[in-house]
Amino acid sequence: MSEHVEWSEPETAAPPAAAALTPADAADAARLVAFGLQPKLQPARDQEYGELLRRYREDPAFARLADAVAAGLGLVVLEVSPRAGMAVAAAEDSVFAVRMGDYARRTSADSMDRFLHGLAHLAVAAMAFPRPEDLADDGYIGRVSVNGVDAFVRQACRRLEERAEAQGENTDPASDAPGLEAAWRIWARRSSTGATKDARRLAGSTTGIIGKAVGFLTDSGFLQRTGDDNGGTYRTTARYQLQVRDMAGSAAMAELLELGVVPVTDGTATLLPADDTDDLELVADAGLPFHS
Amino acid sequence: MTSPAPTDSVPPQFSAGSRPAPGPAADEGLARRLRALACTAPLHDLDARKANLAGEYSVYGMAEVALAAIDLVTLNMDFDTGADHDQIVARLIPRIAAQAPRRPVEEHERVARWVLENLINVGSVDRGFRAVYGTFASDGTYVRRDYDFKLIEEVPGYGGGVYLRTTDEAVNVLVGALDTDVTSAQIAAEVKLEVLISRGRLADAQLAAEQARYRTVQYSETLRRALDATRRNVRAVDWLQTVPDMIAEALDHVADRYRHENAILTNIRKARDESEDPEQKRRAAELVDIVKDCIRRHTLLQSRLLEAGPLFRAEQDRQAFATPMTTSGTDLYGHLIAPLLPLPAEQARRVTDAFFARGTGLRTPGSVRVGDLVDLLFTPPVEREHLGAEMPEPDLIATPDDSRFSEEQLGAAMELLELPADAPRRLSGLLADARRLDPELPYLVALLAVHAASPPVGTAYRQGEEKLLFAVDDGTELDDPEFGGADLIVGTALLDAVGMAADREAA
Numbered sequence: 001m002s003e004h005v006e007w008s009e010p011e012t013a014a015p016p017a018a019a020a021l022t023p024a025d026a027a028d029a030a031r032l033v034a035f036g037l038q039p040k041l042q043p044a045r046d047q048e049y050g051e052l053l054r055r056y057r058e059d060p061a062f063a064r065l066a067d068a069v070a071a072g073l074g075l076v077v078l079e080v081s082p083r084a085g086m087a088v089a090a091a092e093d094s095v096f097a098v099r100m101g102d103y104a105r106r107t108s109a110d111s112m113d114r115f116l117h118g119l120a121h122l123a124v125a126a127m128a129f130p131r132p133e134d135l136a137d138d139g140y141i142g143r144v145s146v147n148g149v150d151a152f153v154r155q156a157c158r159r160l161e162e163r164a165e166a167q168g169e170n171t172d173p174a175s176d177a178p179g180l181e182a183a184w185r186i187w188a189r190r191s192s193t194g195a196t197k198d199a200r201r202l203a204g205s206t207t208g209i210i211g212k213a214v215g216f217l218t219d220s221g222f223l224q225r226t227g228d229d230n231g232g233t234y235r236t237t238a239r240y241q242l243q244v245r246d247m248a249g250s251a252a253m254a255e256l257l258e259l260g261v262v263p264v265t266d267g268t269a270t271l272l273p274a275d276d277t278d279d280l281e282l283v284a285d286a287g288l289p290f291h292s
Numbered sequence: 293m294t295s296p297a298p299t300d301s302v303p304p305q306f307s308a309g310s311r312p313a314p315g316p317a318a319d320e321g322l323a324r325r326l327r328a329l330a331c332t333a334p335l336h337d338l339d340a341r342k343a344n345l346a347g348e349y350s351v352y353g354m355a356e357v358a359l360a361a362i363d364l365v366t367l368n369m370d371f372d373t374g375a376d377h378d379q380i381v382a383r384l385i386p387r388i389a390a391q392a393p394r395r396p397v398e399e400h401e402r403v404a405r406w407v408l409e410n411l412i413n414v415g416s417v418d419r420g421f422r423a424v425y426g427t428f429a430s431d432g433t434y435v436r437r438d439y440d441f442k443l444i445e446e447v448p449g450y451g452g453g454v455y456l457r458t459t460d461e462a463v464n465v466l467v468g469a470l471d472t473d474v475t476s477a478q479i480a481a482e483v484k485l486e487v488l489i490s491r492g493r494l495a496d497a498q499l500a501a502e503q504a505r506y507r508t509v510q511y512s513e514t515l516r517r518a519l520d521a522t523r524r525n526v527r528a529v530d531w532l533q534t535v536p537d538m539i540a541e542a543l544d545h546v547a548d549r550y551r552h553e554n555a556i557l558t559n560i561r562k563a564r565d566e567s568e569d570p571e572q573k574r575r576a577a578e579l580v581d582i583v584k585d586c587i588r589r590h591t592l593l594q595s596r597l598l599e600a601g602p603l604f605r606a607e608q609d610r611q612a613f614a615t616p617m618t619t620s621g622t623d624l625y626g627h628l629i630a631p632l633l634p635l636p637a638e639q640a641r642r643v644t645d646a647f648f649a650r651g652t653g654l655r656t657p658g659s660v661r662v663g664d665l666v667d668l669l670f671t672p673p674v675e676r677e678h679l680g681a682e683m684p685e686p687d688l689i690a691t692p693d694d695s696r697f698s699e700e701q702l703g704a705a706m707e708l709l710e711l712p713a714d715a716p717r718r719l720s721g722l723l724a725d726a727r728r729l730d731p732e733l734p735y736l737v738a739l740l741a742v743h744a745a746s747p748p749v750g751t752a753y754r755q756g757e758e759k760l761l762f763a764v765d766d767g768t769e770l771d772d773p774e775f776g777g778a779d780l781i782v783g784t785a786l787l788d789a790v791g792m793a794a795d796r797e798a799a
Contacts, residue, residue: 037656075654089654096654100645103652115637118644121651122632126624135622147448153629160633170323172437175424183640184633189440191419192447194412195377195454204417207448220653231448239653248651249622255646259639261631 021065029066032056033073036086037096039221039239043085056080078246083138084238089247104212112178112186116206119187120213122252123153125244128236135245138238144223146231149210150192157188207231323427327439330423331461334443335359338410349403351392357407360387365444366458374447374455381405411444412456419446539597546594550587557583697736704729705736709761709782716783719763723772738775741782753787760785 032052035041043049056063057080066086070077074094078087090096104117127149128142129135160182164171173181187206194202201208214234217223222240227233338354364383368375384404385397392400413419420442429435443462449455557580564576622628628647632640697705708726711717719741726733744763752760763780770779 037654039653089650092649094654095657097649098652098655100648103648111641112637115641115644118641118648119629119632122624122628122644122647125647125651126629129624132623135624150448156625156629156633170427170437172323172425172439175436175438179638180636182633183635183637185440186637187633189418189420191442191445193454194414194419194446205419205446216652220655222653243653244624244651245622248647249624249628251650252628252643252647253622255643256628256631259635259642261635 021061025062025065026069028052028055029062029069032066032086033069033075033088036070036075036077036088040219041085041221043082049085050082053080053082053085056086076247078239078242081238084242087239087242089243103216113204115183115186116190116209117213119153119183120149120206120209121217121248123149124210124213124217125240125248127152128240129244135241135249138241140241142236142241143226143233144214144236145229145233146207146210146214148230149214150206150231153187153206154192157184160184161188201231323425323437326425327423327441330421330425330439331441331443333423334411334413334421338407341410345406347399351395352388352403353391354403354407356391357384357388357403358411360384361404361408361411362443362458362462365456366463369457374449374457377408377454377456380408380456384408408444408456412446413442539600542597543594546590546597549590553583553587553590557587697732701730701733701736705733705740708733708737709740711761711782711784713759713784713786716781718768719778719780719782720770720772722782723775734772734774741780744782745780747785749785749787757787760787 031048035043035046035049035052041049043053056066063080066080067077070088074091074096075088076091078084078089080086090098100114100117104113124144127144129140130142134140134142161171161184171182171185173185190204190206190209191202193205193207196202201211203209203212211232214223214232217240218225218234220239222237222243223234224237225232226235335355335358338358342349342352342354361380361384364380365375368379381401381404384407385400388400388403389395389397413421418440420440423439423441424436425439426434426436441461442459444456444458446454447457560576560579560583564573564580567573567576628643632643635643705726708722708729719738722737722741723734726737740761741763744761745765747760747762749760761782762785763782765778765780768779770777
């Protein structure tokens with residue numbers, strides 16, 4: 001149904017200066033963007049899609065037109081290639097953007113739930129691309145499982161708990177200020193699963209939250225389900241890698257920097273054993289995350 | 293286990309806001325005790341709340357059932373998963389049944405499930421408990437804090453099932469002061485066990501053996517977590533020293549315990565076979581079972597340890613020997629998750645929100661034309677073929693009546709046993725009468741008479757029966773060609789049905 005929207009845009013988006021381009025070209029450009037809006041569609045499976053992709057790559061004027069159509073619709077073009085197709089992402093205030101309140105009803109009332117859903121998405125990405133190289137390598141296919149993501153976040157939480165204990169801290173939050181509770185405690189506190197009357201996953205448990213996240217990402221064409229082991233196993237698609245690398249990762253990083261947290265890593269050292277004489281003194285634990 | 297001890301100081305920005313300043317030392321001890329106390333609260337709560345349940349449940353000792361449940365879950369926790377929910381319920385039932393033997397089994401099961409669900413705390417979203425306590429901060433202000441804990445938690449198991457595990461808090465409530473060094477605690481327990489056995493004090497030895505088993509379970513639990521982490525990511529562990537050291541240490545431990553426990557086993561077996569006292573024999577037999585279970589768990593642990601090496605190498609090959617990339621991307625864990633988790637939740641949420649907004653993909657909004665809507669609404673629903681194929685007429689076969697006695701025989705026997713209340717009779721006379729009527733009848737009469745030997749008086753009274761057949765053995769030997777045993781006195785007792793009815797109305 002969204003086609004109505006796309007078809008109406010090109011007239012305004014196509015600059016009148018490009019005299020060589022006809023309305024038919026604009027229609028084709030919009031058609032390509034429309035293909036891009038169907039993330040589960042494989043370019044290799046659709047001849048028209050493949051043809052338009054080829055034209056985008058060979059005809060710069062057509063490429064500019066398609067980019068303009070996308071921009072007018074509030075879309076960011078991440079990559080146009082045979083493997084990823086017309087990979088577009090929604091700009092922040094676009095009609096195509098996913099809002100947390102629509103994603104999970106409870107989150108509008110409960111800010112802790114909102115955090116858990118967000119962290120689940122971040123953790124799925126981190127599990128899918130555990131090393132910086134994995135995120136940078138175009139040929140890399142990540143694999144995640146629901147239980148694996150939960151176990152991995154819990155492990156990180158446990159590290160923090162042990163560290164707090166070793167330092168004799170009292171991490172129990174003050175009763176009247178729930179927002180000041182350390183983030184890891186919220187995940188650690190939530191049960192990882194639960195028996196329900198109808199054999200479904202308990203929606204509020206952490207595996208339930210992760211299960212929702214991977215299900216949603218599968219619908220977005222970012223993951224493909226490969227099996228049922230470990231609560232469901234999935235592999236990543238090229239689009240997911242692009243989205244995480246070019247959009248989500250940097251956005252989250254910018255927000256973190258704004259909070260005054262400056263994570264410094266040397267990018268490769270994570271595979272080496274921890275060094276007692278670590279010179280990254282300021283943020284030692286962030287530098288070698290798995291050893292903290 | 294998997295990581296070298298953190299030696300670096302925590303970066304200053306992590307501490308901002310997220311970590312309350314530690315209070316005076318004395319207050320810290322108080323806080324620890326308050327938390328320990330809080331862990332027992334759910335158990336007391338069970339007994340306090342049982343009065344609110346629909347039905348008469350005060351006869352059950354709920355705290356006792358709860359502790360037994362924690363015991364059972366702890367002992368049934370396996371390496372990979374946890375204890376099975378239904379199995380725990382089934383094993384709890386005998387204890388509950390012993391508390392109220394006259395109640396129906398369904399009620400016992402209901403109690404078991406109620407206790408288990410309350411230990412999980414099914415009603416709350418976290419499925420845990422929260423206690424509030426107060427401490428003095430270092431600046432002298434009084435701060436109320438939330439302490440969140442779980443006793444039994446549900447974990448995902450193989451094939452999508454949900455299993456139960458006891459938490460550290462629960463184990464601490466159960467045995468007490470278990471958060472000491474596992475290895476040394478185990479050695480201590482075993483030395484104690486050996487001494488106790490050599491002195492023949494089996495009752496104490498059993499207690500020590502059970503404690504040793506809890507520690508064994510706890511030890512394998514620690515290792516399971518470590519192995520889990522290594523399977524997820526090779527970088528999670530120190531390949532050069534920590535992991536090989538840990539495996540060597542654990543294998544040594546297994547070998548050591550194995551030798552030790554086999555020695556104990558030989559000792560107890562000797563105690564079991566040589567002991568004259570049946571009670572001591574029974575205890576020794578139980579001990580043998582416990583120690584065997586310990587050995588089984590150690591063997592399991594050992595096989596896991598042997599698998600760990602090849603697994604590491606395979607992962608190492610996959611991850612370390614790939615072509616190095618020239619560009620470096622974002623290290624999602626190191627750059628985002630690790631610095632984010634210690635932040636206060638309010639701040640951390642801003643980061644996850646930012647990731648969510650751009651990392652979830654796009655959704656095309658549905659736009660509806662009125663024309664489509666009208667068509668859609670006016671389309672009649674598709675007729676469904678909801679009737680299946682026709683059922684074949686079942687072919688019924690009459691089963692032969694294989695009852696031992698016929699209705700007429702039962703009637704005759706009941707008539708024979710229709711005795712006046714003031715004239716009970718001997719079984720021998722009744723059998724002789726019955727034999728005159730029908731050669732089969734004495735069997736039925738004897739059966740009914742034996743059945744009347746311990747009649748359910750209370751039930752009959754409550755149900756408003758007016759009389760009840762009873763049989764009493766006064767020691768006289770039965771002299772009969774077909775039957776042996778006591779020559780019972782069979783008679784009819786009158787029950788005060790009117791009084792019962794009045795009682796019932798008064799109630």
